[in-house]
Amino acid sequence: MKNLAFLILFMSPLFLTSCDDDDDSNESTQDIIALAQANGFTSLAAALTQVDLVSTLQGDGPFTVFAPTDAAFADLLSAVGQTSIADVPDDVLTKILLYHVVSGEVASSAVTTGNATTVEGSDIALDVSANGITVNGANVVDPFDAVASNGIIHTIDAVLVPASIAQFVNTVLEPAYFNKNFSTLIEAVVKADAVNTLLNTPNLTIFAPSNDAFTASGVVVADTGAEALLDVLTYHVITSKVMSSGIPASAATLNGGSIYFSLVTSGNFINGDVEITNVDIESGSGVVHVIDKVLLPADETIVGKAVSLSENGEFTSLVAALTRTADEGTADQNLITVLSGTGPFTVFAPTDAAFTALLESNSEWSTLADIPLVTLIDVLKYHVVSGRVYDKDLAGALDANNGVATVEGSSLTFNLTDLTINSTVNITGVNTNTTNGVIHVIDAVLVP
Known part of the structure; x- marks a missing residue:
């Protein structure tokens, strides 16, 4: 477990007494921001600047700010697996910072044990004892009672985190939640109402698309329904912890589908096109691997996908040829069924x-109907290879003669340098994923 003082306590009410406005010794010409900068709170000042809260804490106030030290911010970053405050999403950082601010000017001598509501909206728990003051278990340390023109600052030795954010710490969602490069993924998880499932299911493996991956895949969370998002998101999750050294050929996903891996010299890929760009980010009981595109679950068979694509005028002849085998052929010749x-x-x-x-x-031959049925069936079967072979897998599928056997019985010969088949046919599109295989597009009909 990560050593982080994230305690949410429920205690008796806190009665706060403001500092005496008539005490000239408490007067300061510096506002809270200037005073924080002057007292060496560089991380706090940088965080406030990043999320544009400087003007807020330069306002009239008054405010009481529990200011974490630079070391406290470093501990927070270490605990959530980040290297810089700039890596943390602005909305997360804003909530954390406002959780350190209480309305009113409260000197240490006026603090009593109990709860106080922060500007963020939830409570912090203060405890006063002979050993000093703690806030959610974090110690108030020197300097404290630093009076500003619009409030007062007390130093604390840990960053305070509200419960709504602390729930992500030391979980499989932590690496994405605390990194602004994965804010779209977290937005999708929240919209799909998948937070509790992912937080409370142990030993998960998540293939996490970055913000750029969502953009590259054309998936816009705001334009996608919650149910569709849930189907997509759970397609990125394996219900066991799988490190990169143990990635299998295929794996069942949380949504009931399967994903397929190509582990080759050029990289590690899922479903042919999605590259795994970073691996083995362990958090909680799970692990995260980063991917460069969003995985989209297949929902059609090879035939269904060909029919769908034919609606755009691309594969109408292929669908017509397959349909002819169903209409005129025997049960064994019916390639629609096969x-x-x-x-x-x-x-x-x-x-x-x-x-x-x-x-x-x-x-x-003027039309497909002019081709003898047996010839047409042999031609079509010559385009079919057993197994799910993505373009990344072709090199490993070739025999000593650079060939791959087809269901027709003959072999196709590949040149992987220029992506041709039988010397003259070009592979022009690859890796259309389906529930029962994969489709590659070619620019000529292969004839056995």
Whole structure:
């Protein structure tokens, strides 16, 4: 457990007595900000500047500020796995800072044991004993009773954190919650109402997309419904702790789907395209790995995806060819049924232009209906490889002759340098993920 004084106590009410306004010794020409800077609270001053609270604490007040030392801020950063105050999201830092401020000017001699409500909105617990004053267990240390023109400052030896934020400390969500580069992920988790699930489920592995990853994937949290966000977010979670050294070929996710890993010399990838960019960030009982795109769960089979894509006019010929095998072929020849099955399969899908070129290559073929059914079936099966083979996996799938066997029985020969098949067919699009395999796009029809 991380040693952090995050105690939320419920005690008797605190009665505070303001300092005597008539005491000239308490007068100061410096406001709280200037006084903090003059007394060496550099981290506090930097934090206040970062979140634009300087003008607030330069106001009339009066305020009582419990000011953490620079060492206290360093301890906080260490506890939440960050290296700089600038790394902490502004909204989180704002709540933390306002949790150190109480309205009114309260000298140490006027403090009694009990609770006081902060400007942040929740209570801090003060305790007065023979050994001194503590705030949520943090010690009030010298200098204290530093009087400003608009309030008073007491030094404390730990950063105070409200319960709403402390709940994330030492959990699997901590690395993202306290890092501004993952604020979109936390926004999505909150909107999807997934906070409690992720905080209270032990031994999780989270593949965490950065803010840039959300942008790259075109996922806008504000425009996405809570239910859809929950489905996407839980697709990033494995319900066991998996370190980078133990990443398997595939893993079941919290949403009931599966993700697939390609661990190759060029990097470590999920579902072909999503790269794991940082690994093994342990927190609580879980671990976080950072990824460069958002993982989107597949919800269609290979056939379903081809049909969806054909609505944009790209694979209408492929869908028509598959449909013909279902309409005219035997049960064994029905490739709609086969490619809708468990699989997994890898399909190299020719575009409509590729099928047009195939028809033009034979004077007897004006339409797909002119191609003998058996020939058409063999051609289609020649585009199908057993197994889920993303582009990153091709090198490991090749035999000694750079070939991969198809379900038709012949082999495809690959040149991975220029991404061609059988010397002349170009792979123009890769890694369309489906529930039962993967689709790659090619610019010509392969003929066995």
